[in-house]
Amino acid sequence: MIDIQHLSKNFDELCVLSDINLHVQEGEVVCIIGPSGSGKSTLLRCINLLEQPTGGKIFYRGKDITGGEMDIRQLREEVGMVFQHFNLFPLRTVLENVTLAPVLTKTKNKREAKQFGMELLEKVGLAEKANVKPANLSGGMQQRVAIARALAMQPKALLFDEPTSALDPELVGDVLEVMKKLALEGMTMLVVTHEMGFARDVAHRVVFMDNGSIVEEGNPEDIFTNPKEERTRAFLNRVL
Amino acid sequence: MSLSLLKVLIPMLLTGLKYTIQIALLGIIFGFFIGSLTGFVLQWKSKVLKFIAGVYIWIIRGTPLVVQALYMYYVIPKLLHTDISSYTAGVIVVSLNSGAFIAEIVRGALQGVALGQKEAGLSLGLSPKQTLFHIIVPPAFRSMLPALCNHFIIIVKDTALLSMITVNEMTHQAQNYTAMSFQYIPTYTILALFYLILISVLILLQKYVEKRMGATK
Numbered sequence: 001m002i003d004i005q006h007l008s009k010n011f012d013e014l015c016v017l018s019d020i021n022l023h024v025q026e027g028e029v030v031c032i033i034g035p036s037g038s039g040k041s042t043l044l045r046c047i048n049l050l051e052q053p054t055g056g057k058i059f060y061r062g063k064d065i066t067g068g069e070m071d072i073r074q075l076r077e078e079v080g081m082v083f084q085h086f087n088l089f090p091l092r093t094v095l096e097n098v099t100l101a102p103v104l105t106k107t108k109n110k111r112e113a114k115q116f117g118m119e120l121l122e123k124v125g126l127a128e129k130a131n132v133k134p135a136n137l138s139g140g141m142q143q144r145v146a147i148a149r150a151l152a153m154q155p156k157a158l159l160f161d162e163p164t165s166a167l168d169p170e171l172v173g174d175v176l177e178v179m180k181k182l183a184l185e186g187m188t189m190l191v192v193t194h195e196m197g198f199a200r201d202v203a204h205r206v207v208f209m210d211n212g213s214i215v216e217e218g219n220p221e222d223i224f225t226n227p228k229e230e231r232t233r234a235f236l237n238r239v240l
Numbered sequence: 241m242s243l244s245l246l247k248v249l250i251p252m253l254l255t256g257l258k259y260t261i262q263i264a265l266l267g268i269i270f271g272f273f274i275g276s277l278t279g280f281v282l283q284w285k286s287k288v289l290k291f292i293a294g295v296y297i298w299i300i301r302g303t304p305l306v307v308q309a310l311y312m313y314y315v316i317p318k319l320l321h322t323d324i325s326s327y328t329a330g331v332i333v334v335s336l337n338s339g340a341f342i343a344e345i346v347r348g349a350l351q352g353v354a355l356g357q358k359e360a361g362l363s364l365g366l367s368p369k370q371t372l373f374h375i376i377v378p379p380a381f382r383s384m385l386p387a388l389c390n391h392f393i394i395i396v397k398d399t400a401l402l403s404m405i406t407v408n409e410m411t412h413q414a415q416n417y418t419a420m421s422f423q424y425i426p427t428y429t430i431l432a433l434f435y436l437i438l439i440s441v442l443i444l445l446q447k448y449v450e451k452r453m454g455a456t457k
Contacts, residue, residue: 050359077365087360091378101364104374146360153364 001026001157001188002047002079007056009042016042017212020056024157029189031199031220034209035235040192041084043209044159047190048079077105080150084162086142088134094121094145095130098152107153120148124178140171144178157188164195196240200224208232249417249427253434256413259327260438263409264396267334271395272388274335275342282347293343300340306401309333313405330399330407338395345387349380385453389446393439400435410434 007020017039024030032040045051047058053066060079063069088097098117102108108116121127124144126137134142143163150158160179164172176198183189183202193199199206200220207217208229216229224240227233281293300308313329324332353376361371403412414431418424 048363050363073365073367076363081359081363083356083360083363085356087354087356089357089360089375089379091382100374101361101366104370105365149360149364 001028001061002190003059004043004047005057005059007043007046007053007058009039009046009051010054015212017046017053020214022207022214022217024188024190026156027186027188028204029183029187029191029202030205030207031203032190032192032207032209033194033196033199033235034215038209039212040209041161044081044161044190044192047159048076048081050081073105077107077153078156079159080153080155080157081159081161082143082146082150082163084165086134086139086146086166088142088146088149090134093131093133094126094137097134097145098149101149102152105153113152117148117152120151121145123151123181124148125174138171139167140174143167143175147175147178147182151182157190158182160189160191160193162192162194164193194239196224196236208235210235245421245423245426248421249414249430252413252417253410253431256408256410257434257438259407260396260399260409263327263330263334263399263402263407264392266331267338267395267399268388268392270331270335271338271342271391274339276346278339278343279346279350282343283350297340297343300337305333305337305398306404308337309402309405326402326405326407329405330402330409333402334395334399337398338391341391342388345384345391346380349384349387350376352383353380382453386446386450389442389449393442393446396438396442397435 002022002024004020004022007017007022008015009017020039020043022030022043032043034040042051046053047060049065049072056066057064058066060070060075065072065075089100092100095114095117098120099108099110099113102113102116103110118127118130121130124147126141126144126148129137129141129145134145137145147158147163163179164175167175172195176195179189179191179198180202191198191203203220205217206220206223208215208223208227208231210231216223216227216232223232224236227236278293278296281289284290309330312333313324313326317324317329357375357379358371361375362368366374399407399409400411402409403415406412410431414427418427421427
């Protein structure tokens, strides 16, 4: 579904990603782990073109998105994103946060968007907060709203950029629970995370990145119990 | 201070007050339009528009309001072979002047909205324009309101300078009265009190706006 070939990204002189090759299949959950500054987030942000790659190609369902074969807005409708700091719209209620994009992009009329929005809030366990402003919610709740907001566009795949890193430890569980539910429903997910437990339990595949390149990838069992690369082992020893 | 002084001076000042408020209101409204436009342009990619906006702000910030008023009333009509009333010249000058300052307020407010908000909008498939108007502008406008209130207070006081080009606002009315009565002490004392009361009301209003903004944040 998402096919990344020889992707590289430089910020001026600084090389953030080099020669990344990654293939994600429909329905697959891929967790990207690695030390901070290893380029994980940048890789994710290249996939929905929040960052413009400097080299290589990214194909989404066979279309070269880096070569302009696909409308960027269409791509972003189909590949949603959840951010580390939620980035909810502060002046709008929870429900308005969820319904804004479907209404503006005309994928749904107001009534449909509202109805679907409530279903999604139900799904993330926040239906009773529909008319509250984001600032009145805990971080964990805000992140669940952000997930509902991304789901409102009925994406085919979701990118999670460290979705629990900004949360107090006791709030992490609820967010991971929602993500797990999505994974079980067959959503294609790319998750940059420091939650090794989640990667182990939920991911079909784990990718370890360091220094702008993919060092090792494989199924969670192999990566966590029997890493081949020294750098992977060193990293896992530090975080586990 | 005699009763007859008050009988003549107060109505004159009230007439002046009407002009003062009118010009200040028109100034902030037009200024807001000019300022928003210029503020957006400053964020734009076009180098030419940015340059024009930069020159405009440079000229306005680089010259005193009084000089701008004198120029607008005495020089520009002459160059264009037309006539404009001092009132019109006053409104134009105040609008242009506040436009340049509001442009900076607008630019600051737009930049103040976190980049994450823009990215959230774009990541949902919204166009850059939709993201600007539906996601960035509403919180930016909100954060601008206290600064706009503050600027309005400044404009109200600035209108006094338009007495130099004979606009019939409060200060000019007071000057007219002293010219015929020579009662400097009571006239200017009452004039100062008029401004003080007017500005006090506006400050209360500003406090109210700020409180409401804070409460819903």
